[in-house]
Amino acid sequence: MSEPTTDDDVVVAPTTPGLGDVPAARTPSARPGSRARLAKQVGWYLTLTLLSLIVLFPVWMILVRALSQPIAYLTAGQPPRPVEPEWDVFSRAFRQGDLDRRLLTSAGMTIIIATAQVVTSVLAAYAFAFLRFPFRRLAFMGFMATLMLPIEVTLIANVETIRTLGWFNSFQGLTAPFLAAAFGTFLIRQGFLGIPDDLRDAAELDGYGHLGFLWHVAVPVTRPIIASFTVISFLSAWNQYLWPRSIITREAWDTIQIALPKFASENINQLNLGFAAAIIAALPILAILIFFQRHLIRGLTAGAVKG
């Protein structure tokens, strides 16, 4: 096997071997356009750095406000750096805000919703992608139509249903309306439709039934898409505010997103505690993103079929 080469390793060969007129090998510095390419690359990096700074600036400012002593920070004119840092602010926020219980409630709700959404979306997507049944297209269109309904439209009816079922202040109440997701079904169905027909046929001839094909072929092959949806599902479940606010009436069942504004308004003289709590609330999502990042790889189907 030959050594891997880069563009810079390329040597221009004579186009008419044997005629004796061999041009000299070109070095990278002598290649026309190499300087322009370098400038273009530098330009791209500068642009990306600038965009990253714009995205990270609010995060940095929350961190600055969380660490700074509130009065001193206001007196100093709210600079973009910590003023008289209070390093124990996170442990105080965690303790005073009773955040462990809120985080556990949010985590329980999020895990149930995300797990259920991934499972139901995968199964529904498989049915819509691979099974033939009457009114399949119509059923799928109906499914997709629910994407256009914002939560506010169904809020009152859902709250009434949950109240009737006696599920206020419970995990059932927090999660029941979100156990299936039209968006996930759509996204994963698109992934399944990308599986080559030959692969499906080969799996059938190899002896896989529906569940075997789903578990051993379809899910692994579409893993990047399923991972993407899992992240989206986690994120939206964790960040829910309106629904928990509508069906939680006892403080013991407050999720972290409900607890945050309450905690901030209760500590109006210690604003940095509210900012610290917000940072703590964001950490699980950050962890999920970092964990799933390595699963969000492309090109898993490379080599499955020719072309």
Place this chain on the structure above:
Amino acid sequence: MSGVTFDQVTKRFGDVVAVDSMSLEIRDQEFMVLLGPSGCGKSTALRMIAGLETVSEGELRIGDTTVNDVEAKDRDIAMVFQSYALYPHMTVRDNVEVPLKTRSYDVDGDRRKLRKPERADRVAEAARILGLSDLLDRKPGALSGGQRQRVALARAIVRRPEVFLMDEPLSNLDAKLRAQTRVELVELHRQLRTTIIYVTHDQVEAMTMADRIAVMEAGRLQQVGAPRDVYARPANLFVARFIGSPPMNTVDGRVRVDGGRAHVEVGDGRLDVGPRTGVADGDAVVVGIRPEHLRIAEDGVTAHVRAIEWLGHERHVYCDVAGTPVIVRDTDPGEDHAAPGTDVRVQAAPDTVHLFDPSTTERID
């Protein structure tokens, strides 16, 4: 091991008839090639054997068992796809092992799932036969096209099925690898001694590998026979024009019978076709002559030379005969018989001239 029988099998997709009343008996241990142009129904026929398409009418048997209603996973067949169809997330070892995990097998008279060491032995044997032993831990993405094709073959042979189906398995390989793999497939067939049904549109593959060829067109079987027979005695004009490269020349003519010998008038000349029983004086026919059987001569039919291709070992002389394009394959390129723009005369031995009925396109003997 088993043969496969199509008994008046028809396959319809809505109003489209993909396979039309096909009757074909593929013998046990035979290497049968289904040959035809794109859309002729050959892949549909193969997919019906696999169980990937249902049979609309007729009866399909594998061995003595009618399989019309048997699901694909319950048929004892293995298939190699044009696109290889390997599982991209699995290693070569796992790809080859899949059918061994999912199915039950007869082991010493007992039908059961294979144990892990038994599966490992079979995978190792298949890998050895196909030269994959050093690649077992790689994933398909890290293999070349030829290696992927071998993995697909290994996945098929590891099951030791009754019938192998191959759907244009070489068409994604480059010319050199294709030629090499053709030979290897023939050797593999000899080793395995099992029935292989192979679909291709490439007549070279068909001619070089098949025990018998089944030529298909527009959903219908046109001719079945050994490659040599199909080439030497095409059953109709389609087969005559489809088999052979360059294809057979076909020109309109009219029969003249004179003293027991038949001639065919083509343009301003005559071709002696010897004694023929199926024609009468004055019959319109289509004359078929393979390019290698036409020769430039002193007498015969006038041909206007349009172009000459020199290929080193032979020349192709492109002519017009009575307004119809004709190719003369001249295997003696040293001699300069013709030049573009000039008229020559072409001739053929009587036993190399094929006659076809212009209305039915069938062969006339």
